[in-house]
Amino acid sequence: MKLRIGLQAQFFAMVGFAVLAASALMVLFWMRQQEVQGTVEQLSRQATDQVLDANLSRRAEGATEQLAKELVNPLYFFDLDAVGGLAKSMQGQPGVKYVLVFDAEGNILHDGTADIPSYGLRMNDDLAFEAIATRGVLTQFQGGVLDVAAPIMIGGSRLGGVRVGFNRGDGRDLQHKALVALRQQVRDLGQRQLLAILLLSAALLALGGVVLAVIQRTMVRPIGQLADSARAIEAGHFDITMPVSTRRDELGDLVRAFGRMSQSVARHDREIRRMAYTDALTGLANRLAFREMLDARLMQLTGAGRELALLFADADDFKRINDTLGHDAGDEVLLQFAHRISDTVEEVGGPEARVARFGGDEFVILVEAEDARALASRLAERLVEVLAEPLVVQGRRVFLGTSVGVTLFPGDADGATALLKNGDIAMYQAKVAGKNTYRFYSRAMNEAVERRVHLENELRGAWERGELRLVYQPVYRLSDQRLVGAEALLRWRHHEQGVIAPAVFIDVAEQSGLIDVIGPQVMRAACGDAARWRHVRGPDDEPLFVSVNVSPRQLRSGDLARMVEASLRDAGLAPEQLHIELTETAVISDEAHASSLLTRLRSLGVKVWLDDFGTGFSGLSHLRRVPVDGVKIDRSFVADVLRDPDDLALTTAIIAMAHSLGITVVAEGVEKEGQYALLRERRCDLAQGFWLGHPMEFDEFAALASEPAVAPA
Incomplete structure (x- = not known):
């Protein structure tokens, strides 16, 4: 097992050797100076005192003024940790007895200690008044202390000040050596004494150089390398090459431990950055x-x-x-x-x-x-x-x-x-x-977005203000040309903008979620109006139905069946007199959910119609999987049925397919007599459009319903 010599033992061994060598040389030097010391000591003491005080004052004033400048920002932001760090750093310098950082009223903020026992106390010593009031660097003497005060200013405002006490006794050893040297030079100016002094000086310098070289190689250089690595890591550079040591002492342990710590920090940094910059679900950038x-x-x-x-x-x-x-x-x-x-x-x-x-x-x-x-x-x-x-x-x-x-x-x-x-x-x-x-x-989109946001805000509460209302478009049976019901349509007459197109505000309601509020209001109102139609019809007349459009958002909510049931119950309307209209694309986007919900609606007795049929992913497979009672041929087919053979063929095919499945066919957008006649010839069941009747207010439709109305001849 190799002998391990600790760093502390090495350090003390070098210091002991240096002390012994220096002591031997200084004893020799001191003996050579005894003869002349008494002769010149009194003559030179005053001069050296003045020089030392002048040098100390110049150094102290410069250090205190620099400290005052460094304290400006920490004191302005009241960062006591930073203030304490600067004060402690100053207090650790040779010859500094105390450091006091105070505010503009002279209350102590920091004294360079960890617990700051004097925090908040007002300075009341003999030198305090002048130190607090000074507008520049002030030097005062008291006994063996040189007190230097400097204000801490920001612009023209005084934030406070700092006082640093320096030990006037420091440097007296140098004074003593100077006096001894002076006495020796005065007494013996000979060549032997000069040569002895030169030899002593050279020996001390050589010894100091050797000691410094050893310390530099064994301690300062490795610690400096660690410091450089620490600064690089602090700056975020984790891929630097760390110093390697084979030493078997505390410094070697420190270097190796620091290397392991650097690797760990780099690993954790990579993981943290990955988590901070990556979407957890998809792995894409966030x-x-x-x-x-x-x-x-x-x-x-x-x-x-x-x-x-x-x-x-x-x-x-x-x-x-x-x-x-x-x-x-x-x-x-x-x-x-x-x-x-x-x-x-x-x-x-x-x-x-x-x-x-x-x-x-x-x-x-x-x-x-x-x-x-x-x-x-x-x-x-x-x-x-x-x-x-x-x-x-x-x-x-x-x-x-x-x-x-x-x-x-x-x-x-x-x-x-x-x-x-x-x-x-x-x-x-x-x-x-x-x-x-x-x-x-x-750039026009910004204005469009602002208009849409304004429209959304206006739409909130429009029903309560009476701006939203229902109108009803008649629906006729083609086989006997009789009125059988009406489609409820929502209209908005704004108090400032007038009539707003349904295509505009319905889309706003869908995008903003307001349809979740407006939809149930429309359902309740339509059921209530349909219940009132019974009173204007004869006892033998066929009851009229009302069809209400339901948005895809309402279909997805899952509350549609409960809302419809509550509306029927509150209005006292028979379920078979209510038809629910859903768009084809809304139904087929999630057939399983739609099928379950529509089955619940039909179990109540409500009929379900598929609106805008033919515009989505139309097909018999959808009609077989989704339980519906009727389909409404989209107006785009009806509009060209007289002149476009393809539209006529599609319309005829839709009617035939629907009838083969027992499904009612409704044509919307009938605006010409020829369209009506052709649809009747193709055995379409029901129709609506401007030629048959425009959307009308409740009273107007009630008047129409009170008569045995038939389609225009």
């Missing part, structure tokens, strides 16, 4: 990482002549997945979305493209090119196409789609914050435009 990368890219591209595009891709109706299938299914959808987006970006966006998840169902893509608009257009089109394909989640086919907003640098904005805002606005406009599409940002 908002923070993307923002830092975007800031860096914008700095590089400014003035470089290249363009950059941001694409904001947001899944359409993603909340429906969480509401109907649960959050686990939602996470699975997001993973599939992320994979599709990443694959598409890799395919179209180029090697410099980047993808990040900003949270929820929002993804952001960065692409660079000399023509960023063209590249962004191709990528956006491909994303819309790929993300519109159905997803298989927990054994179910789910249709979502995506809305993409695109903004360009430097055309739209030259800063990251503005670009992110513009991309979000463009994505919102893509949703307003019908979803499953993309839009480029334009």
